[in-house]
Amino acid sequence: MLVGMTLEDLVRLRRARDVMDRDYARPLDVPALARVALMSPGHFSRSFRAAFGETPYNYLMTRRVERAKALLRRGDMNVTEVCLAVGSTSLGSFSSRFTELVGETPSAYRARRHEAGAAIPACVAKIRTRPVRIGEAKSAAAS
Structure with a gap:
């Protein structure tokens, strides 16, 4: 598991990534995706990059x-x-x-x-x- 990240964090990040996969044509931004993951925008961006190797954008x-x-x-x-x-x-x-x-x-x-x-x-x-x-x-x- 990634250092400092819980299984619950990874589940929430995956939920946000699934939204991007499914709703890529909708206007999506970091604050909206962070709400899906129940995280602040800054924490979401850092955690997403740590988990998936690239920024949400x-x-x-x-x-x-x-x-x-x-x-x-x-x-x-x-x-x-x-x-x-x-x-x-x-x-x-x-x-x-x-x-x-x-x-x-x-x-x-x-x-x-x-x-x-x-x-x-x-x-x-x-x-x-x-x-x-x-x-x-x-x-x-x-x-």
Whole structure:
């Protein structure tokens, strides 16, 4: 168990993470998520990072980019529609984060072919297509 964290704390953090997984398209912020976890915003942010290895904001944006990738692969929505569908309110911020995590712009991702992954089961595709920050991918490859 993490130092200074009780099992009850971990359960509450998991509850907040489940809200992000389920309601990623809703406006979610640290104070709202902290209320779900029954913690102060500062304590929630520190505890979430200690438990899951990333900030609540980064976790939420990764979920949004994962969903955006799926919507862009379908090809029936433009980038702005996808941006709004996944809960982002700024096209510029969404595009910057998408590019940071995926390594290409949302438009470039949407434009390229995605048939190679069509036969992969959804549970495997989720892991294989999970966005990873470019710096993390390079350091993992070097290990």
